[in-house]
Amino acid sequence: MTSTGEIRFSHGIGGPTRGSDDGAPAATLGLRIAETFVSRQGEGKLTGVESFFVRTSGCNLRCWFCDTPYASWKPEGPRQTVSTIVDSVLQSGISHVVLTGGEPLLPDACVSLCQQLRDAGLHITIETAGTIDRDVPCDLMSISPKLSASAPDAGDHPQWHQRHHDRRMPIDLMRRLIDRSDDFQVKFVIDSPAEFDECAGVVESLQVRPDDIWIMPQGVSAEAMDTAATWLKPWCESAGYRFCDRMHLRWYGNRRGT
Ligand SMILES: C[S@@+](CC[C@H](N)C(=O)[O-])C[C@H]1O[C@@H](n2cnc3c(N)ncnc32)[C@H](O)[C@@H]1O
Numbered sequence: 001m002t003s004t005g006e007i008r009f010s011h012g013i014g015g016p017t018r019g020s021d022d023g024a025p026a027a028t029l030g031l032r033i034a035e036t037f038v039s040r041q042g043e044g045k046l047t048g049v050e051s052f053f054v055r056t057s058g059c060n061l062r063c064w065f066c067d068t069p070y071a072s073w074k075p076e077g078p079r080q081t082v083s084t085i086v087d088s089v090l091q092s093g094i095s096h097v098v099l100t101g102g103e104p105l106l107p108d109a110c111v112s113l114c115q116q117l118r119d120a121g122l123h124i125t126i127e128t129a130g131t132i133d134r135d136v137p138c139d140l141m142s143i144s145p146k147l148s149a150s151a152p153d154a155g156d157h158p159q160w161h162q163r164h165h166d167r168r169m170p171i172d173l174m175r176r177l178i179d180r181s182d183d184f185q186v187k188f189v190i191d192s193p194a195e196f197d198e199c200a201g202v203v204e205s206l207q208v209r210p211d212d213i214w215i216m217p218q219g220v221s222a223e224a225m226d227t228a229a230t231w232l233k234p235w236c237e238s239a240g241y242r243f244c245d246r247m248h249l250r251w252y253g254n255r256r257g258t
């Protein structure tokens with residue numbers, strides 16, 4: 001990690017490398033893990049399904065609203081080998097795994113992790129912002145493209161503001177992630193009606209059906225979601241998108257490990 005808390009990744013945007021600087025295979029090096037926990041999937045088409053969550057630490061974006069800053073702004077947690085993580089999942093006896101972050105497609109070892117989980121017959125959802133071009137086995141690619149208003153403040157974080165701008169919306173790359181996966185969903189975070197046109201433009205560029213689009217209100221409480229629903233739900237209905245309640249916030253509150 002650098003003095004500013006940024007993890008140095010082994011590849012630039014969109015171009016993963018194989019292995020590492022010291023020659024160790026990715027599976028041995030493992031992944032930095034902020035937390036693992038069992039919960040019910042709170043978002044999207046698998047809402048309600050009991051799942052084993054693996055949250056990697058480290059992100060190449062810095063959304064101002066990030067609800068897991070301990071995996072992005074201030075990444076926490078030790079490295080774990082792929083076999084340690086796979087053992088934990090298998091011991092739980094749970095058949096659905098959600099790989100999230102931070103940005104779970106950043107570490108090279110995410111490929112062998114997903115391959116081993118798949119070989120064990122488990123269902124894998126990957127929650128990603130869709131900025132890393134990675135050919136990774138997965139059952140549900142859940143992409144949450146980041147709109148321009150999600151960038152951190154330019155005055156407070158000039159470098160991350162610029163990086164966020166440069167990295168957040170590689171349309172062709174997202175399309176490849178969609179084309180490679182067995183199934184996909186696209187989830188947007190909307191903070192205000194000013195983002196409607198931009199969101200609709202991205203949907204058009206991605207060439208996906210309105211039915212595949214889930215719209216999540218920005219916020220981390222049931223009250224915030226209910227307030228946003230008054231202006232967000234009518235827009236979703238008119239555009240044919242799905243309104244996405246983030247149910248874990250209702251079930252458990254905004255608590256870590258849920
Ligand atoms: C913490 S992110 C990790 C995965 C990946 N970095 C991404 O952004 O998709 C997990 C999910 O939470 C959503 N999210 C994060 N902060 C949020 C907030 N304040 N309100 C609504 N959704 C949020 C993201 O858009 C994403 O769908």
Ligand SMILES: Nc1nc2[nH]cc(C(=O)O)c2c(=O)[nH]1
Nearest residue numbers: 039040041042100127248258
């Ligand atoms: N219950 C629950 N469902 C989730 N779906 C996606 C999540 C994420 O943080 O990526 C998440 C999460 O953090 N908790």
Ligand code: SF4
Nearest residue numbers: 059062063066072102
């Ligand atoms: S891309 Fe995801 S993990 Fe990274 S800062 Fe944005 S919401 Fe947080």
Ligand SMILES: [Mg+2]
Nearest residue numbers: 067068100258
């Ligand atoms: Mg979450």
